[in-house]
């Protein structure tokens with residue numbers, strides 16, 4: 001049995017955005033107010049219905065992601081979280097995060113979110129340079145971000161993440177570092193910063209532009225420089241890198257995301273949301289009309305993970321964390337040490353300077369060089 005098996009995380013998907021960003025392949029699209037309200041109604045039915053299977057679970061985090069969850073009105077957020085509280089058994093100190101985009105919030109709304117129980121905001125900034133923001137089709141400017149950030153502080157939020165992106169069209173290491181410095185100069189600066197590089201996903205406008213040779217993207221050397229600068233600048237400013245792309249002040253690591261990396265059970269609610277409970281993966285369908293008509297009946301088929309798949313996940317997800325894979329947890333879950341299954345791979349990567357033990361042999365983690373080559377190392381744990 002996994003440790004803490006009786007705990008559960010909730011993910012709630014809000015698939016609406018003001019306008020599609022040019023790099024985005026998430027399940028999200030613009031929709032009118034009426035559709036959004038119908039969606040909230042459907043979600044409430046799904047939450048109430050689905051929760052009956054999880055009466056024995058302690059919910060430790062709720063994460064409203066999207067899309068743009070901050071498109072929900074004050075009233076919709078209150079009804080949504082009210083239904084969550086009424087349906088699930090929530091831990092006293094549950095982390096409740098909402099993703100918010102500048103341009104979709106104001107002080108009144110943020111205050112209402114706080115009153116509804118939201119205690120963590122994740123603000124999508126991506127870049128502090130208005131030219132870069134326009135090049136990726138974001139709806140907001142740096143100035144609008146500043147306004148949203150200051151309103152979030154005024155509304156009492158004391159746990160804020162800011163999402164940033166590197167390797168954007170037209171971006172240089174200098175402009176990227178400028179963004180980092182501007183974010184660090186906020187008063188007070190955010191408790192958490194996520195920094196991912198742009199990935200060109202097929203089916204997006206930026207992908208097509210790139211294929212047509214129309215995109216001026218930083219080259220690989222520049223990408224590496226930005227990656228290294230992220231770590232240097234954020235660590236100098238007192239943030240700990242606790243996952244490949246995530247930095248936080250001590251105690252502000254995102255509990256919900258740590259749950260994914262530690263393979264805690266999670267239940268996804270809403271359009272297309274995926275779940276993993278009791279080593280069974282399942283997902284809601286992605287057709288909006290179907291979901292609106294029958295939110296409880298649109299679940300796609302379930303997939304029970306084999307023990308080998310569970311072990312692989314345990315290893316490659318755990319390795320994303322700076323503290324690494326909990327080897328004792330592995331033993332408790334599977335009845336053997338990771339070395340008994342992956343001995344040769346572990347030894348080789350230790351020899352190559354890519355893996356190391358921490359806390360005695362309690363954790364197996366990527367070294368700094370291993371973090372740089374994380375995908376290469378993690379792939380070796382897949383059958």
Ligand code: SF4
Pocket residue numbers: 016017018019020021024025026028066067068101124
């Ligand atoms: S706001 Fe987020 S989810 Fe919405 S289109 Fe942009 S990147 Fe995609």
